[in-house]
Amino acid sequence: MKRAFVFPGQGSQTVGMGQELAAAFPVAAQVFEEVDDALGQNLTKLMYEGPMEDLTLTENTQPALMAVSVAVARVLESEGKFKLSEISEFVAGHSLGEYSALTAVGSLQLADTARLLKIRGRAMQQAVPVGVGAMAALLGMDIGPVEELVKEAAEASGDDGVCVAANDNADGQVVLSGNKEAVERAIELAKEKGVRKAMLLPVSAPFHCPLMQPAADAMVEALSSVTIAPPTVPLVANVTADQVSDPEIIRKLLVEQVTGRVRWRESVLYMGNQEIEQLVEVGTGKVLTAMVRRINKAMTGTAVQSPADIEAFLQTL
Structure with missing residues (x-):
């Protein structure tokens, strides 16, 4: 079966996210520890305990969702004794989920991604005054x-x-x-x-529109000093709904993504045209899984977030 791994965006966060995963798998706890160290912040405690209003702050939500997605991906690899690139054709992510996708397939380093998303979240929040x-x-x-x-x-x-x-x-x-x-x-x-x-x-802000230009400018600077490697499988990018593997094009698209449209429907259709039969949603929630059949009835969606989900998915391989 041809499959792609997809990574959720903002809105999927919940208090308690990642806690069951870290308790069951040391490799997941290690991801959260590395993110905390990179940020100089106990983000893990906020993910586990809340309060929800602090977790929902964009600068916290974005690295938190990424951390859970990458933790699930690394647990899958560890328990399944494979690399994602060995069992998938593409990765894709919804908005901030692109950063999770790129980290999962070795294009970005985890600590860099955590810092980038902290900057991205803060810049997006500050780009437009509240209420405008x-x-x-x-x-x-x-x-x-x-x-x-x-x-x-x-x-x-x-x-x-x-x-x-x-x-x-x-x-x-x-x-x-x-x-x-x-x-x-x-x-x-x-x-x-x-x-x-x-x-x-x-x-809290009008994302993915021209009003986000100050945040896009901030990401030009933030991304300029980060190493981006070719992903081990191509990324289907939000702003083009097409595959990309060139690091410099990825860097450019991550900037464009801040003000540009998330072309998720077209991205899923593109993957269907490449004979992808299954989208595996990695991380918190089931938002992307719920959309799959509305876009392409021939494609199945599978959400993998809990230890039970991981075990069930690995049994299908």
């Missing part, structure tokens, strides 16, 4: 009509009218991002056009 930006989910409307909708909403909002399709997640599931006024206008327009559901999301 917003994000919204549209359910029941595909990307084509959404692109017309956001253009109309932006034009109606004048000079402050930034409104874009930030995440093309699945058929009928698109996330908008931009100035609060323009995004609220888009919600009203969507309702007028009969969208099934349109709602503001409880996020």
